[in-house]
Amino acid sequence: MHQALFLVSEAFTTLGRHKAVTFLSIVIMSLTLLVLAVFLLATDNVLTFLDRARREMTVFVYVKDDVPVRIVQDHYNRLLRMDEVETVMFISKEQAMAEFREELGEERSMLEVLETNPLPASFRVTLKKPYREKAAIERFAASVRDATIVEEVSYGKEFIEQFSAVSRGFLYVDLGLGLIVILSSVFIISNTVRLTIMSRQKSIEVLKLVGATNRFITTPFVVEGAFQAGVASVVSLGLLFGIFLLMKGILPDLSFLEPGKIALYVVACILLGSIGSFASLRRHLRL
């Protein structure tokens, strides 16, 4: 136990002894992680936007005229019980006309020529998150279309098709870019760690000569790597917040990472630093 404590304290003592190298390593790691953080913020915002757009996808189930209220009510309840359905809103013929009148604005006078209300009553259905994609919406539309009271089902097929294609394209590009950014970060961080290792090669050689185990040699480096990456992740988040504030003026809808995601990012960076140190040390020293 006291050896474990010694190794951890040794890591911090060494960081203090090599202030310049430590500072430089943290600066390099912070800038590298900033690229990763900017990428994550952009991805997070685009995904939020796509999710919001999906949430606004509404399936319109138009009801035939003169259907008794009781049957409409039964159908409303039936829709609500369906697994896919999140919300159902009934819009009567009169409400539909009122909305339409509102939409027309100053041109609403043209409606005065109508002798009867041609607009049908409808159910406006939003689907749960897993069902907000093209195939699931099509399946849902098909399942409600057969009901006798239903005149027609509409869900903006073209928009959904285009939206799905754009979403899919974004995901592929984002995954590709993400992979490049992460691999670059790993590469730069492991090389930064390697510089630290090389600057202390003589100490490592001495430790091996006096009978230090691999654990004894690697533990302080892993602790140092984790600490440096942890600090660098916090610095990069600070820089990211500065960029976010600047961008907020141009893109008011931009939102910062949620606390849970920030915690996950810091933990991932700490893991990246410690694993990077361990891997570099093993490769470099043939431990």
Place this chain on the structure above:
Amino acid sequence: MDALEPRKIIGIYHLSKRYGDRVVLRDVNLQVGNGEFVFLVGPSGAGKSTLLRMIYMDETPNEGQVVVGSFVSTSLKHRQIPHLRRKIGIIFQDFKLIEDRDVFENVAVAMRVVGLPNAEIKKRVIQVLTQVGLYHKRYDRPVTLSGGEQQRVAIARAIVNNPEILLADEPTGNLDPEVTKEILQIILRINSSGTAVLMATHNHELVRNYAQRIVFLRDGTIEEDLRLGLAAFTKDRPELSDPALRTLGTTRGPVGPVEERR
């Protein structure tokens, strides 16, 4: 080959080592007894440093076997090497001290790797620093010390765990004659307390004045193994005449040529 019988601490059997096509050691056989002091001499490139590295398992033989106490090279697992090295003290021509640690920590590190408690480390380090005459310099950094002092720190580190073997690879190569004598006196005192010493050197004077046993190495083979006895410290011995020492060579360069080091 099993572990050595009690009176032998190092056993080297039909040892060969090659780097590519270059043969560095060829069918070397050597046994060192408990508490024995052996000078390993030969010209640069003879294979002295490689032989020492084989003993602390920094190199693996191509053929043959090295036995150190209960450790046998042919059956030794990689993870056992640190345990072997804790039984051996090693000193070098270039001291190999950690520059950003003070004298105390440079010595203590050999005990820290074993996981000993701080109180025990402090007590023992003070003891060995006193033994090598450096207690008053315990908080100094190596860079502020003279060559002789740095070598004494290295010796203190090598003996702090009471090793059964002390390997010395040209330990006086960087030191002037006066300091060389001091260092050798310290090593002789360590030897007299029961630690076997195997010392590679180019230094004629040391061998002539202090040798009990000399192993002559040339072109990777043992040319001669002279046992002179404990009371043989005399300049009149015919077996230590200049012609016999001709194999030592005259260079006092670094510890073995660079290509021999790996």
